[in-house]
Each structure stands twice: as structure tokens, then as C-alpha cells.
Amino acid sequence: MIIANNVTKKFGKLTVLNNVSATCNRGQCIALIGPNGSGKTTLVKSILGMVIPDSGFITFNDKNILHDWFYREQIGYMPQIGRYPENMTIGQLLNMMKDIRFKSGQASLDEDLIKEFKLPDLLQKRMRTLSGGTTQKVSAALAFLFNPDVLILDEPTAGLDPLASEILKEKIIAEKQKGKLILITSHILSELDDLITHVIYMQDGNLLFHKDIEKLREDTGEKKLSRAIASVMQKC
Amino acid sequence: MKKIIKYVIVDIMRNKIVIAYTLLLLAISFSLFNLEDNTDKGLLGLMNIVLIIVPLICIIFSTIYVYNSAEFIELLVSQPLQRKHIWISLFAGIAIALTLAFVVGVGIMVLLYSFTATGLILIGVGLILSVIFVAIALLAAVYTRDKAKGIGIAVLLWLYFSIIFDGLVLFILFQFADYPLDKAMLVLSGLNPIDTGRILVLLKMDVSALMGYTGAVFQNFFGTAIGMGITLLVMFLWMIVPVSLSVRKFRRKDL
Numbered sequence: 001m002i003i004a005n006n007v008t009k010k011f012g013k014l015t016v017l018n019n020v021s022a023t024c025n026r027g028q029c030i031a032l033i034g035p036n037g038s039g040k041t042t043l044v045k046s047i048l049g050m051v052i053p054d055s056g057f058i059t060f061n062d063k064n065i066l067h068d069w070f071y072r073e074q075i076g077y078m079p080q081i082g083r084y085p086e087n088m089t090i091g092q093l094l095n096m097m098k099d100i101r102f103k104s105g106q107a108s109l110d111e112d113l114i115k116e117f118k119l120p121d122l123l124q125k126r127m128r129t130l131s132g133g134t135t136q137k138v139s140a141a142l143a144f145l146f147n148p149d150v151l152i153l154d155e156p157t158a159g160l161d162p163l164a165s166e167i168l169k170e171k172i173i174a175e176k177q178k179g180k181l182i183l184i185t186s187h188i189l190s191e192l193d194d195l196i197t198h199v200i201y202m203q204d205g206n207l208l209f210h211k212d213i214e215k216l217r218e219d220t221g222e223k224k225l226s227r228a229i230a231s232v233m234q235k236c
Numbered sequence: 237m238k239k240i241i242k243y244v245i246v247d248i249m250r251n252k253i254v255i256a257y258t259l260l261l262l263a264i265s266f267s268l269f270n271l272e273d274n275t276d277k278g279l280l281g282l283m284n285i286v287l288i289i290v291p292l293i294c295i296i297f298s299t300i301y302v303y304n305s306a307e308f309i310e311l312l313v314s315q316p317l318q319r320k321h322i323w324i325s326l327f328a329g330i331a332i333a334l335t336l337a338f339v340v341g342v343g344i345m346v347l348l349y350s351f352t353a354t355g356l357i358l359i360g361v362g363l364i365l366s367v368i369f370v371a372i373a374l375l376a377a378v379y380t381r382d383k384a385k386g387i388g389i390a391v392l393l394w395l396y397f398s399i400i401f402d403g404l405v406l407f408i409l410f411q412f413a414d415y416p417l418d419k420a421m422l423v424l425s426g427l428n429p430i431d432t433g434r435i436l437v438l439l440k441m442d443v444s445a446l447m448g449y450t451g452a453v454f455q456n457f458f459g460t461a462i463g464m465g466i467t468l469l470v471m472f473l474w475m476i477v478p479v480s481l482s483v484r485k486f487r488r489k490d491l
Contacts, residue, residue, distance in 0.1 A: 011490075045490075045491075048313075048314050049313070050310075050313050050314060050490070050491045051490045051491070052488050052489075052490060069316060069317060069318045069319070070316055071316075072314065072315060072316040072317075073316035075314075077314045079314070083306070083307040083310055083311070084307055084308075084311060085247065085305065085307055085308045085311070086307070087247065087250060087251070096243055097315070099239055100239055100240070100312075100315060100317070101315055101316065
């Protein structure tokens with residue numbers, strides 16, 4: 001569904017992505033793992049067209065995304081640090097996004113997360129006054145709101161309380177079972193164990209491996225993802 | 237696209253600066269017309285204000301606004317929207333809000349006190365200058381990541397167009413005083429929208445005689461339909477070129 005082809009991106013002299021190629025298919029739940037500054041977020045942003053690669057290209061459903069924009073209709077994106085217009089209230093923000101993005105004839109809105117995070121009680125609050133965790137909840141709710149085929153979640157559970165993060169996890173599993181493609185970057189490996197089907201490991205802008213989780217467990221002889229990754233990191 | 241313009245305008249109206257700007261223009265135009273019995277004098281005073289203050293407020297407000305809506309832009313870019321449309325909507329939203337402020341602040345007063353061809357031209361020049369300086373501000377903002385630097389560049393650009401450019405023209409005039417420069421002056425004035433605006437208004441006020449022989453050349457040029465057409469075209473280019481350059485840059489910008 002999403003194919004990255006030799007994507008290279010430099011910020012000044014720093015090579016953030018170095019010839020990264022990957023193929024992501026429907027029904028997969030892929031974890032993007034790697035140390036800080038390994039290029040995970042940049043890769044995610046290039047898929048969204050927010051960062052434009054210096055060379056290489058990315059296709060979405062066999063169409064180059066470079067001059068396309070419509071494909072983003074099928075993506076729900078939850079940013080690592082959600083930044084929203086500060087003067088808007090949560091209610092205004094949600095209404096604006098629905099107004100801009102929702103078209104009649106589309107599958108109905110998915111407001112499960114809004115309800116489960118109890119956002120309707122906070123609709124009058126301005127975005128500027130929200131705590132980091134509440135902002136994350138809004139980001140998550142927005143990512144799932146339009147029933148997209150692809151979900152891109154950048155550190156989804158960072159800053160969420162245990163209850164909210166459990167709600168989000170269950171939602172991710174539910175969406176995965178509907179056959180959607182889910183891309184997650186996270187540092188909390190223990191959380192990913194029962195979610196993911198594939199692992200992409202990145203380091204210093206290079207994609208080191210892209211494996212099935214079962215294959216990874218076999219290769220390393222470890223059951224837990226965190227241990228498996230740790231043993232890989234030691235070898236590198 | 238209409239929806240984004242709507243949200244930009246609602247947001248601008250919510251912050252009070254544009255309303256303060258409207259009131260400022262209203263106060264200036266009201267007091268200038270009431271200061272003198274002769275409305276032509278009031279118009280002349282108003283022209284000077286329009287040519288200095290309108291570009292200044294437009295360029296600085298727009299630059300700061302673009303930087304402050306970084307979050308909004310970032311949010312929209314990850315949605316199924318064309319980048320070109322996002323940027324043009326932002327431009328249109330700011331331009332509409334500021335021209336509206338100008339119409340309320342200056343336009344209504346001019347129509348009430350001095351409903352003449354000169355008055356109408358002054359309104360037209362003010363509107364065009366508002367849009368041009370929003371366009372220039374967007375260009376400055378898209379090329380610099382740093383907010384302070386971007387605002388600094390905007391201030392410098394305003395300084396250039398309203399003061400430095402005239403100094404340069406004077407310098408050229410004195411250096412080449414032995415040569416016939418009338419035609420060259422025409423071209424030079426086209427390089428600065430504020431100057432073009434000033435000439436347009438002054439010529440309609442019939443004070444061009446004060447400008448000597450060059451004034452006669454100007455009268456000959458701007459007085460004709462072709463001259464007027466070319467002037468409008470130049471002003472139009474001053475809007476289109478910065479906007480299209482900034483769109484080109486924004487389409488390839490990393491966010």
C-alpha cells in the first residue's frame with residue numbers, strides 16, 4: 001500500500017534518511033523502532049508529504065505522492081507533539097476538521113475515542129490551556145475520526161495516563177482487525193508486544209531491518225520484543 | 237479553499253489588532269477631514285498617511301500572523317488539502333481582512349467627505365497597496381524559518397519601499413542630472429508600488445505642475461488610457477509575483 005523507494009533526506013549536512021526503502025501492506029501493524037534521532041519521525045512525515053525527500057520517491061496505492069494530495073484522505077495522522085491553533089477550543093477544532101475533511105457519501109465518522117476520552121466535557125477548553133496528555137487525546141481522536149485506511153501514530157502513548165493509553169491500545173487493535181495498515185513509532189516496546197506484526201528498525205537514518213515479528217523472535221531466540229530488540233542493538 | 241479562508245478570517249477577527257487598525261484609520265481620516273475646511277487638503281494629508289501606515293501595518297501584521305499560524309498550517313498540511321490551496325487561502329484570508337479594515341477605516345470617510353475621482357483613486361491605491369504588502373510579507377515569511385529574522389526582513393522591506401528607495405532615486409537624479417531622465421523616472425517609479433501609488437494620486441490632484449517637466453511627462457503617461465493600463469498591470473504584477481514565488485517555495489517546504 002505504501003512503498004518507499006530509496007528515500008534520502010538531508011537537513012543541511014545531516015543525513016536524516018539514507019536510502020530508505022520499505023513496503024507496507026494492508027492489514028499490517030508495523031512498529032518503527034530506533035534510537036532518538038534515527039529518522040523515524042522524518043520518515044513518517046515524508047509519507048505524509050510534510051517533508052519532501054531530496055531523492056527517491058514514495059508511492060501510495062501505486063501513485064507517487066509527490067504531486068498528489070488526495071491520498072491523505074485515507075491517512076489518519078497522530079503527531080508526536082500535537083500543535084494546534086491556540087485560540088481555538090476543542091469543540092471548534094473538531095468542528096473545523098469535520099468541516100474541512102468530511103464529505104457526504106463518506107463512511108460515517110468514528111467518534112468512539114472522543115467519547116471514551118470524555119472529550120465532550122472539555123469542548124469549551126482552549127487548546128492553549130490543555131495539558132500535554134489532553135492534547136494527545138485530541139490528536140488521537142482526530143487521527144481516528146475519519147475512519148482512514150491507514151493510521152500513522154507517532155509515539156501515541158507518550159504522555160497519556162495508563163487508562164487512556166489502554167483505551168487507545170484497544171482501539172488500535174480493533175482497527176487492526178478491520179484490516180487497516182497501522183504504523184506506530186514508540187519507545188515503549190513492552191506496549192507493542194500484542195499489537196504489531198512487523199518491525200522496522202532504524203538507526204542513524206538507515207533502515208537496518210524490516211522483519212516479521214515472528215521471524216525476529218525466531219532469529220533472536222527471545223520472546224519479548226524489548227529483549228529481541230536489545231539483543232539486536234548489542235550486535236550492531 | 238473557501239472553508240480555509242473562512243477560518244482564517246474568523247481567526248483574524250478574533251484577535252483585536254485588525255479592529256484596532258480599523259479604528260486607527262477611522263480616527264486619522266475623520267480628524268484630517270475635520271481639521272481643514274478644504275477636503276482636498278484633507279485628502280492630501282490622508283494620502284501621506286495611507287502611503288506610510290497602510291504598507292507598514294499590512295506587512296508587519298501579515299508576517300507575524302503567518303508565523304503565529306504555524307500550528308494551523310502544520311495541521312492543514314497533514315490533511316487531504318493541496319498545499320497551494322492552503323497558502324493561497326491564507327493569503328486571501330489576510331488580504332480580505334486587511335482590505336476590509338481599510339474600506340471601513342478610510343474608504344467610508346473618503347466617500348462621505350470627498351466623493352471625487354481623486355478620492356476614489358486614493359481608495360483604490362490603498363486597497364492595492366494593502367494586498368501588495370500582504371503578498372510581500374508572505375514571501376518574506378516563507379523564506380525564513382526564524383520568526384525574529386522574518387519580522388526584521390519585513391520591517392527592512394517596508395523601510396526600503398517607503399524611504400530608502402526614494403533616497404536611491406534622488407541619488408540617481410543628482411548623479412545623472414545632465415541627462416534627460418524623464419522616461420527613466422517612469423520606469424524607476426514602477427519598481428516601487430508606493431511611489432506608483434503616490435504619483436497616481438498626485439496627478440489626479442492637479443498638483444503635477446509642481447513637479448516641473450517630469451510632472452508633465454508623468455501627466456502625459458498616466459493621463460492616457462494606455463499609461464493607466466500599464467500602471468495597473470505593474471501594480472497587479474506586484475501582487476501576483478510575490479504570491480506565486482511564495483507558493484512555489486511553500487510547496488517544497490519541510491514542516
